[in-house]
Structure formats: C-alpha cells, structure tokens
Amino acid sequence: xxxxxxxxxxxxxxxxxxxxxxxxxxxxxxxxxxxxxxxxxxxxxxxxxxxxxxxxxxxxxxxxxxxxxxxxxxxxxxxxxxxxxxxxxxxxxxxxxxxxxxxxxxxxxxxxxxxxxxxxxxxxxxxxxxxxxxxxxxxxxxxxxxxxxxxxxxxxxxxxxxxxxxxxxxxxxxxxxxxxxxxxxxxxxxxxxxxxxxxxxxxxxxxxxxxxxxxxxxxxxxxxxxxxxxxxxxxxxxxxxxxxxxxxxxxxxxxxxxxxxxxxxxxxxxxxxxxxxx
Numbered sequence: 001x002x003x004x005x006x007x008x009x010x011x012x013x014x015x016x017x018x019x020x021x022x023x024x025x026x027x028x029x030x031x032x033x034x035x036x037x038x039x040x041x042x043x044x045x046x047x048x049x050x051x052x053x054x055x056x057x058x059x060x061x062x063x064x065x066x067x068x069x070x071x072x073x074x075x076x077x078x079x080x081x082x083x084x085x086x087x088x089x090x091x092x093x094x095x096x097x098x099x100x101x102x103x104x105x106x107x108x109x110x111x112x113x114x115x116x117x118x119x120x121x122x123x124x125x126x127x128x129x130x131x132x133x134x135x136x137x138x139x140x141x142x143x144x145x146x147x148x149x150x151x152x153x154x155x156x157x158x159x160x161x162x163x164x165x166x167x168x169x170x171x172x173x174x175x176x177x178x179x180x181x182x183x184x185x186x187x188x189x190x191x192x193x194x195x196x197x198x199x200x201x202x203x204x205x206x207x208x209x210x211x212x213x214x215x216x217x218x219x220x221x222x223x224x225x226x227x228x229x230x231x232x233x234x235x236x237x238x239x240x241x242x243x244x245x246x247x248x249x250x251x252x253x254x255x256x257x258x259x260x261x262x263x264x265x266x267x268x269x270x271x272x273x274x275x276x277x278x
Contacts (some may be wrong), residue, residue: 003031003137003182005189005217007274008049009041009075010248014271018052020045021272024071025191025219025249029180033135034061038178039191040075047078049272062087064140066191067174068094073111076118085122089134091143091174092127098170101158109157131207137181143173144195144203150229151196154221177218179204182278185243186210190218192250196229197222198236205240214278215244217270223252230255234262246270 009026013019024041037060040046050057060083066072073094080086098110119125130142158167175194180187186208193200197220204210216237222230237245245263247256248270260267 001030001032003029003180003187003278005029005274005276005278006053006055007270007272008053008055009039009045010270010272010274012248012269012271013273014269015273017273019049019273022071023249024074025066026072026075027189027218028055028057029138029178029189031137031180031182033138035059036061036135036138037063037079038189039064039066039072040079042071043075043078045272046075050082053273057082060086061135062089064088064134064176064178065090065094066176067091067172067194068096068098068111069192070109070112072191073113076111076113076123077121080118080121080123083122085124087126088118088123089126089128089140091176092129093174094127096159096170096174099158099167100156101167102156131203139179139181139204139208141177141179141200141203141207144175144177144199146171146195146199147202148196148198148232150226150232151199152229153194153196154224156224157194177204179208179210180278182214184278185212185214187215187217187278188213190216190220192219193221197233201236201240210240212241213243215246215276216242217246217276219249220247220251220255222255223250225255230258234259237263242266244268246274246276
C-alpha cells in the first residue's frame with residue numbers, strides 16, 4: 001500500500017467541491033503502518049469534510065498533535081466522538097495557557113478543551129518529549145532543538161511568565177513534525193513549524209539520518225519571517241534536494257507566492273480536500 005495523505009482541514013479549498021475551509025490544519029495518513037490523524041483543525045469543518053471526502057476515523061491507530069493551539073486541537077471532540085477511546089500522542093507542554101497579543105487584540109489561542117474532559121471522552125494521552133518511531137516508517141520529531149539564531153518565532157504568541165504572571169514570548173517547545181518513509185522517499189509533514197523549518201530539517205537529519213526529502217508538506221510559519229530567515233529556509237530546502245513543496249495554513253500568502261516563484265513546478269498550494277499519494 002502506498003502512503004496516502006488526505007488534507008481534511010486547511011485555510012483554503014482548491015477545487016469546486018463541497019469541502020469547506022477554515023483557519024486550521026488536519027491531515028489523515030493512511031499506509032501499511034495503519035491510519036493516523038495529524039491534528040484536528042478548529043473543529044468547524046472536520047466532520048463536514050470527512051463526510052464529503054468519504055473518510056472514516058473508526059479505524060484510526062492513533063492521533064498525533066503538532067502543538068497546543070486551538071486551530072490544530074480544537075477538533076479533538078469531533079475525532080473522539082467518531083473513534084471512541086484513542087491514543088493521542090503529543091508533547092507534554094500541549095496544555096499550556098497560550099495567548100495572541102496584537103496591537104489591538106488579546107485572546108486565548110491554546111487548546112480550547114480541558115485535558116480531563118478529553119480524557120473523559122476517550123483520549124488516552126501519550127505525552128512524549130523525545131524523537132520516537134511511532135510505527136514502521138512513521139517518526140515523531142519530539143522536541144526540536146532551537147539552534148538557528150535567525151528563526152525567532154512569532155512575537156505575537158505569548159504565555160504568562162511563571163515568575164511574574166506577565167506575558168512573555170512563547171517558545172512553543174511542543175512543536176512537533178512527522179517524518180514518513182514512503183515508496184517515493186522521505187516526506188516531512190509539518191503542523192506549523194514553530195520550531196523553524198531549518199531547525200526541523202537539521203533535527204531529522206541528526207535523529208533519522210535523512211539528507212534529502214521527496215516532499216515537505218504543511219504550515220511553515222513563514223508569514224512573520226524576516227528576509228534572512230526566508231532566504232536561509234530556501235537554501236535549506238535546496239540543500240535537502242526537496243522535490244515537492246506543498247505549503248499552506250500559516251505560511252503566509254506573500255511567502256507562499258515567493259516560494260512558488262522560486263521553485264516553480266515543484267511547488268503547490270495546499271488546500272482542504274487535497275489527496276497525495278507517495
């Protein structure tokens with residue numbers, strides 16, 4: 001069986017279908033290693049899109065959370081309603097109290113459900129901080145070391161300081177990505193890449209020995225990135241000889257357009273309803 005990825009939630013739709021878009025991400029992974037769900041979006045479109053796409057979650061082996069933000073974890077109750085008791089793999093920091101602080105805006109952006117409520121619905125949380133092979137050909141990054149000085153994260157994402165209670169930058173240590181070994185070659189699946197795409201690529205190089213990738217898929221959080229970060233991210237994608245780049249969600253329209261101009265036919269915009277076979 002080839003590896004099939006079905007994008008269930010994304011910021012846009014790319015075809016004239018009944019699939020709906022939302023600000024969020026969710027991707028169903030189907031392979032010989034079983035069926036795994038990576039993120040669940042906000043919960044606004046997941047049930048609808050599953051029905052439109054003819055997909056069932058009843059046979060899921062596990063669910064994996066990329067990090068503790070509402071637009072990736074909000075759909076957890078929808079998932080659990082359809083699956084019953086389910087292993088949910090995530091970093092131990094996913095339930096941190098998180099906020100967005102803008103010029104005229106301050107709002108909660110963390111997981112919108114209490115851990116106890118989700119456990120009551122059947123979530124069996126497996127909180128893993130380290131690199132782990134979850135199933136044959138499915139590797140979980142664990143916490144990604146932050147080594148690049150130019151990948152600074154998004155200054156609008158903040159958490160209360162344990163010492164003072166004042167808002168401080170959120171390093172988002174729980175940012176998780178997946179590495180899939182497919183018939184076409186290694187595929188990197190991102191949630192938001194808050195750890196920085198260069199850090200993530202280097203981490204999988206060290207942890208899994210990869211030095212080239214067939215595809216990079218998902219949110220890259222290049223929207224707030226400065227020119228230095230963007231240029232060094234492009235250089236890293238070239239160094240890893242990435243054959244396909246499919247980005248969406250938090251990449252930002254400007255940076256996505258620049259990637260398209262640079263990589264041409266190797267680049268695609270990701271959309272809800274996209275089906276990819278590797």
